[in-house]
Amino acid sequence: MEEQKLQINLAPEVAEGIYSNLAIISHSSSEFVVDFVRTMPGVKQANVKSRIILTPEHAKKLLFALQDNIGKYEQQFGKIQITGNPVPGSTVPLSFGGGEA
Numbered sequence: 001m002e003e004q005k006l007q008i009n010l011a012p013e014v015a016e017g018i019y020s021n022l023a024i025i026s027h028s029s030s031e032f033v034v035d036f037v038r039t040m041p042g043v044k045q046a047n048v049k050s051r052i053i054l055t056p057e058h059a060k061k062l063l064f065a066l067q068d069n070i071g072k073y074e075q076q077f078g079k080i081q082i083t084g085n086p087v088p089g090s091t092v093p094l095s096f097g098g099g100e101a
Contacts, residue, residue, distance in 0.1 A: 018049045032059035 020036035027033065032054045039046040054062065074080060 020049055022046065027056075027059075031055060 018036065018038075020038055022037040022039050024035045024037065025032065026035075034052045034054070035048045036050040036052070037046045038049050070080065
C-alpha cells in the first residue's frame with residue numbers, strides 16, 4: 001500500500017508567528033484549550049493572542065513532540081534553565097518569559 005504524503009501550506013501572515021510569554025492551559029473531558037498570551041511589564045491586563053483547541057489524543061502527541069524537541073535542543077545548546085516557580089501539575093499558568101504567571 002502506497003503511503004500518501006500530506007502537503008502543508010504555510011501562509012506568509014501565519015509564518016510570521018505570534019510572540020507569547022504566557023500560556024494558559026485548561027481542559028474538559030473532550031478537549032484541551034491552550035491560550036497563548038503576551039504580557040507586558042507593569043501592565044495589569046493582557047489579551048489572548050492565539051487559542052489552540054486539541055483533542056486529548058493530540059494534546060498527548062504534542063506533549064511527546066515537545067519532550068523530544070526539548071531533548072534535542074538541550075543536547076545541542078545545553079540545559080534550559082527555568083526561572084520562577086514552574087511546578088508540574090500546578091494550576092498556575094505556564095510563563096514563557098520573565099513576567100509573572
